[in-house]
Amino acid sequence: MPPNIASPSPSPRPPAAPTRSPACSSRSTFDGLTPADLGDLVDGQTYVFLADTTTMTDPEHPLLAVDTSDEDARGDGDPVFRIAPIAMAEVEVNFFLSNVDFEDYASSVDDDGVFRGFDR
Incomplete structure (x- = not known):
């Protein structure tokens, strides 16, 4: 290396982003639960994504999103909607x-009743 030319310094690494992994369950205890019932089982989660019978049998495989927050926080909105797999990352x-x-x-x-993205 010629004199008076500084070698490049390594750039600092950005801080690691927090990570969250989905929890998977195949327990049949979720069958037939209302959003309120489900909220009691998910320990403080404000929403959950479920793969139900429709998810498994519909050709598009839309997941079910359920708002498990309490009714005061949820308001008057519908506590469920479906998400096309292509839009799942955007929603999460x-x-x-x-x-x-x-x-x-x-x-x-x-x-x-399926959300497929805002930019379609």
């Missing part, structure tokens, strides 16, 4: 960052 990230509320997504579903 925005819920995690609190950028978009459950009600915003629930009110933006297509005629068949």
Whole structure:
């Protein structure tokens, strides 16, 4: 290396982002539960994503999103909507960052009740 030329210094690494992993369960104890019942089982989670019979049998495999917050926090909005797999990351990230509320997504579903993204 020629004199008087500084070698590049390593750039600092950004701090690690918090990570969250989905918890999977195949317990049949969730069968037939209402959103309020489910809220009692999920230990403080404000929402859950479920793969139910419709998810498994519909060709698009839309997941079920359930608002498990208490009724005062939830308001008058519908506590459930379906999410196309292609839109799942968008929904999860925005819920995690609190950028978009459950009600915003629930009110933006297509005629068949499935959210497929805002930019379609």
